[in-house]
Amino acid sequence: MDVAEARAAPAVAALPIRRRRGAWAAFARHLLRDPYALIGISIYAIFVVVGLTAPWLAPYDPMEILFTADGGLAASLPPSADHWLGTTNLGRDIVSQLVMGTQPSLIVGLSAAVAVASIGTVVGLLAGYFGGAVDQVLMRVTDIVLGLPFLPFVIVVTALLGPELQNIVFAVAVLLWPNAARVIRSQVLTLSQRQFVEAARVTGAGEWRILFVHVAPSVLPFSALYGAFAVGWAILTQASIAFLGFGDSSAISWGTMLQDAYASQALDRGQYFWFLPAGFCIVLVVLAGFLVSRGYEDLLFPKLRDDT
């Protein structure tokens, strides 16, 4: 080992780690400094806690048909101490449905985020680093996916594979990963020209090692951003599919609640307590994702920054 290499080696070892810390530390600082991002994170935290403890929080079984003390059906009751948001036209407790409905939304949102971020990152890394055929295929696949209408595609996929949540996640991931891959690819293209990658190459690091140890950590914040985008899209898509009646009707979700309210003439009868809360919950969860990712986007793409 000559002198130059000996001096390069520790620097190479330290750089990616420092870069990785730098990226995540910047993310943490952004969260603390940006009040919107803090609000977003807090909303997420509340829904995650509600989702995890839903079976204990829900006062009733969300599907149970309830009866009043005098034996009559507890149908379309207005809000009261027993039923904070009243009951459905079939005598089901709305608060319990709302609380249990948190689970499918969070499951769909988080799994779509993981799927989009991981597929997008791996393909983006390969396309950006190796170029050539992988790159060409990625570009053509992106074109094709942009030609598929979003919601109609998800509807057809659920008709084909079944209404289960994982099929909705699959369809959403198919449509969203190419965006993430394209952005990560261009990041990799610029990173490959950077000195620390060059330095790693000089010290004899293999291509795969450079890619996954030196380049990959620097693009992870971008993966996280595209994962965050996917959360909102997936939750809105699942709700829409459930509303259109192509979802899993046996599982309570905010979308099925709204479909139930719509089909049972809750709008006609002005049962606002039935159909407003579920919508507000969807808005809050999706908005939380926007609030977290918005400022973070400015941080990652300084060109788009407009605070001058």
Added chain:
Amino acid sequence: MPYLIRRLLQMAFVLWAVATIVFLMFRLMPGDPSAAFIDPTFTVEQQQAVRAQFGLDRPLPQQYLIYLGNLLHGEFGLSFRQRQPVLGMVLEVLPNTLLLTLTALLIAYAFGTLLGALMAWKRGGRFEAISVPLVLTTRAAPEFWVGMVMLAIFAFGLGWLPSGGANVAGAQYASEWDRILSLDYLRHLALPALTLAIYLQGLPALLMRSSMLEVMREEFVTMARMKGLPERTIMLRHAARNALLPLVTAFALGFGQSVGGNVVVENVFSWPGLGRLLAEAIANSDYPLAQCAFLLIALVLVLMNFLADLLYGLLDPRVAHGRG
């Protein structure tokens, strides 16, 4: 190769790929596609004759070639339920979808552009602090739910507007134009168009805001300021006009996406359009109809993507036509 020809070839490739994906998806659908045409009283020979008529007795690759050939000839098959050509059924509702989309987009872009320009102008003030989160909220709200709230308030609560459909049931019109230009149609169009517009205005508003902020940093704006032009003139004449460019492509892209994205709004308001037809066809397992509706939605999307790409290159001289 000239840019336009390369882009056209690329579009043809995408159309072929989408058609192939559609073929595979609908061929894998559960159930026998010919079952709807086979009566239990049919003899085995008759059943086979029906299958042969649909080409279902042939190997899959051959079916695929027949399918592609039929598409090129505009043959989309017969509806399982209505027993009539699906293309006619789809084309019949297409104007409703296009009108709904166009109306909503025009409202959304007129409002969104103004809002975005204002947000950039009043940057850092209370107006921006309120409007940006508000715009984000409209983008986070599920369209079908916004539609439900609209229905509850304006149709059922106040009784101002009809709750669904495109025309009063049983109304007779001399021509399609008379129907569309009637006040009745406009009253039916109002709520779905407004619902869609509430969602759609967020993109032009945010785009216009960042585009304005970018333009306001450019030299010619500084120059105008140095010349002592009033702030209002600078904003309207100089900044806003140049900042509009990215919105033109966004409009074209938005049109393509909205034709397919209308599905939920059309269903909430029972608007007789492509999206509602698609959802109904799938719920009824009427696959030829669903396939035709899907292909048409995809065709509009691909054409609009193509148009947006062309406009982008035409309007922004900084974009070299050499990109792939």
